Amino acid sequence: MRRSRALWAGITAVVFAVIPLLTRDTFALRVVTEAMMWIGLAVAWDVLGGYTGYLNFGHGAFFGLGAYTTAVLMMRGHWPFALALAAGGVLAGAAAVVAGLPTLRLKGAYFAIATWALARAVQQLALVLEFTGGPDGMRLPPFLNPQFFYYLMWALVSVIFVVLWILLEHSAFGLKLQAIREDEEGAMALGLKPTTIKIQAFVLSTVPAGILGGVYAYWITFIDPASVLGDLVTDQSVVMAVFGGLGTLVGPAVGAVLIYAFKTFFWAYLSEYQVLYLIILGTVIALSVVFLPDGLIGLLTGRGRAEAPRSPEPADENPPELREAAP
Amino acid sequence: MLWQLLPQAVLDGLLIGGVYITVALGFSLAFGVKHIIDFAVGEWIMLGAFLGYYLQGWTGLDPLLLLPVVFAVFTAVGYAIQPVIHRAVSGRRGNPVLMGLVFTFGLMLAIRGAGLTVFGFFSHSIPSVMSARSWFLEAGGLFVTVPAIRLVGFVYAIGITAVLHWVLRHTDFGLAVRALAQNRDAAGLMGINARRISSWVYGIHVGVSAMTGVVIGSIFSISAQMGGDYTILAFFVVVLAGMGYLAGVPWAAFLLGLVQSLFLVYGNPSYTLLAVFAILYLILLVSPRGLFAKGV
DSSP: OHHHHHHHHHHHHHHHHHHHHHOOOHHHHHHHHHHHHHHHHHHHHHIIIIIIOOOOTTHHHHHHHHHHHHHHHHHTSOOOHHHHHHHHHHHHHHHHHHHHHHHTTSOHHHHHHHHHHHHHHHHHHHHHOTTTTGGGOEEOOOOOOHHHHHHHHHHHHHHHHHHHHHHHHSSHHHHHHHHHHHOHHHHHHTTOOHHHHHHHHHHHHHHHHHHHHHHHHHHHOEEOHHHHSSHHHHHHHHHHHHHHOTTOSHHHHHHHHHHHHHHHHHHHHOGGGHHHHHHHHHHHHHHHHHHOTTHHHHHHHTHHHHHSSOOOSTTOOOOHHHHTTOO | OGGGGHHHHHHHHHHHHHHHHHHHHHHHHHHHHHOOOOTTHHHHHHHHHHHHHHHHHHHOOOHHHHHHHHHHHHHHHHHHHHHHHHHHHTSSSSOHHHHHHHHHHHHHHHHHHHHHHHHOSOOBOOOOTTTTOEEEEEETTEEEEEEHHHHHHHHHHHHHHHHHHHHHHHSHHHHHHHHHHHOHHHHHHTTOOHHHHHHHHHHHHHHHHHHHHHHHHHHSOBOTTTHHHHHHHHHHHHHHHOTTOGGGHHHHHHHHHHHHHHHHHHSOGGGHHHHHHHHHHHHHHHOTTTTTTOOO
16 A cells, blocks of 8 residues: 555656656646645645644745745845745744744644734735835746746655655654644643644745745746735645645645646636635635545545544534543 | 824724724634634624625615614524534544634635625725714813714724623523533533524624624725735734633723724834734733733
8 A cells, every 4th residue: 555655656756757748838837837836835734734733824924935035035135046945945934933932832723813814914024125025026037947947846846745755654753743633732741742843843834835935936937915925825725735635645735736727727717707716715615624524535535434424413512622521 | 292192092092992892702702602713703894894885875874773784684694604613613633623713714715705706896985974073172282083983983892892791791691601611511411502502602703793894884994805804803802812711802902902003103004013913922922821811
């Protein structure tokens, strides 16, 4: 089973690697490049959201932070792209530490609220600061080589996926995260330090987002607060992970591909109804929570079916924190 | 110097802080009882405001007279939605509370999208007879203007808070709500219908928020994008107060109103949100469970 999964991952990686050799269509290349970016973002979100059970509703802020850091360092500081990109990742990780320190000590509700508010504050900051160009955004030097960005994205997302796979599925770290998700006090009793581990997971989740943001900025060559710091990055990452299957790596990746494909078709054919897309995103999130708590991947692996018929007795009103009182 | 502006700034802050109480009150109640973080709170405010706007256009009545209608309609909506939220939070996932969060997050997106589709991107206002009036006070060389509609908003907020306080403290329903918030199992054993009470609580939350939207519409303006701003206000107030600690809400709301209006007069308005955020961050660092350390 494990070997076949590695095989599938390898096949997928190779298929993605040869796509640019098969097509000269730059639109198709662009779509696949962005799809890979979303895979990276959704999988990274799931480190904290799915594995650790702490919902980051400010994922877009870290993406935007990476994009802006890269843009500012390249344009104002004349740094080379690779260095600026790395700096974007580092800054996103540092921001996670700063934001996580007060909020990750508390219950998940505070964290969800704080990250959502943080995203708004960061967007506001980019709007009022001078060196970010304010509402006008920033232009980066055009580097019009779709193949370069395709392979860069492919390499980065592959690295992100493999690193997360090793850390989350094949090391004690992933188990620690899941222990915290299932029972934080129990994890503490076993000698784990939940706050430290949660901050590590937060950093692990935001550094990829920052790096992908940096690549996106250089690739698209124009960023402004609405595009890279708007709500859509967060909204999509959340819906991709929830719809695909929380707490797995393959689920968010599958969710990312499906949701992004849907979005591309939707915006291509129904571009005048773009706000409808929000309704659909929201409905998909809400319905997946109610009907597909384990996501699409749960359906495929049969986990979803086992859990579907819930609460047979009408009196089942127990909040989860009281459930542990029952023997 | 600018100190002559101080009384006006303080008054504005208190009056607007009053409205923030009602922005956060239902939200705090829903969290205290059901442990639901309602990301859609701002969207309920938006929807209520637009119902008020259309009802006013239709009936020609003063928006303040329409408040009970808006309350009734949205209490029914909240009552009807609660069972779905309950289903979302009673799944078998490790942390079902978080699934409720994701659910209301989706709800927020869907309502916002629907609002933008139906209501468009334009701003409106819901003028009341009080909107144009104001009083001018002078004492000891200091002047303040009291806009009538803001005073009405303040009185409305205090009134709602007082009614809610009375209901929670002095009625059987209030007793049941408090019992539920304390211990769901024990409350169930005492014969409290947790499901029905929860539905009422969520209904009241949605109803109060929607009604507040109408008041906001007659003070400021309304648009389909307004929801997020008020959601964040509700978050700020509730986190400052301590999550689920209802008695802290008014003080936190006044503090927020004061900070905002002082910043507007003495600071740079575009940094207001950032200043509020910085204050919130510091408070979370020093006293994670709110100003009074009474949060959950």
